[in-house]
Amino acid sequence: MNLWLTRILPDQRHRDARKDLNAAVDLHHRLMALFPDHIGDQARQHLGVLFRVEDAPAGTQILLQSTQPPDLTRLPTGYGTAATKPLTPLLDALRADLTIRYRIAANAIRKPGRTTRELYNLGPVVPLNGAAAEEWWIRQAENSGLKVITVHSTPLDAARGTRRQDHNRIKHARTQFEGTALITDPDQLRTRLTDGIGKGKAYGCGLLSIAPARQP
Incomplete structure (x- = not known):
């Protein structure tokens, strides 16, 4: 790879x-x-x-x-x-139990069911923030071969623009997550590093950057 x-x-x-x-x-x-x-x-x-x-x-x-x-x-x-x-x-050096630093700007969202949308007057996609966004990231990390040790989240400006092919406006909420994690599955992590994480990948979301953590 x-x-x-x-x-x-x-x-x-x-x-x-x-x-x-x-x-x-x-x-x-x-x-x-x-x-x-x-x-x-x-x-x-x-x-x-x-x-x-x-x-x-x-x-x-x-x-x-x-x-x-x-x-x-x-x-x-x-x-x-x-x-x-x-x-x-860097990819070749990944191994299980290695502690890494990470950073990602991701589109942390949830898609509520119809009953929930009607009850609370919600749209089909709900941006997450705060603790809910961090819980979203921890789940994504677990599905990416990582066990989160620390996480700090920062809301970012949404990714915006007008698509050329259909002139529709796009808007993707973004949150930056950074901290430390333990590698649990190197192969799964390599795949997710290559493919990206979450929605809005064409517009500046989903790029996971990692580096070995400095030892104390």
Whole structure:
């Protein structure tokens, strides 16, 4: 299994960079344009493209994960700086009982049944927050070969934009989860790292980042 991580530091003085950072749909199209054309249907899934926008010491950064390296020459001139590295050594080093640090921006939701929706006047999808969101993440982690040790959640702005194909507006609530966990199933974790977790994967949700925890 080969995975690549690309770190893009967009120059927010660049018009295209500012536009992409303000609309998840535009950023999705920008990143997909870094890969070969004519891949066909389900191109994102085929390429394993996941991304996350986050604050870093050097400023806002875009993390892009994929199963093949992107062509960074396709970024507009002056868009920012970017570099790609393989994640295969990290994947190969995963083992049971290894303690890791994790971070993910995910679409924590629940889908209540019709009776519950009618009783409480709820929509078909209900965003979760606080303790309910953390419980959602712990369940997702357990299904991803992890046992959560610590978790800290932070509400983020929703991923928004207008889809080009049908002009429908999209909105995906996002919560950032970070902390430490114990690997219980390395193979399951590798699969979930590649596939992503939860909904909204095309729009900046579901990219799980991990690193070995520092030993005290």
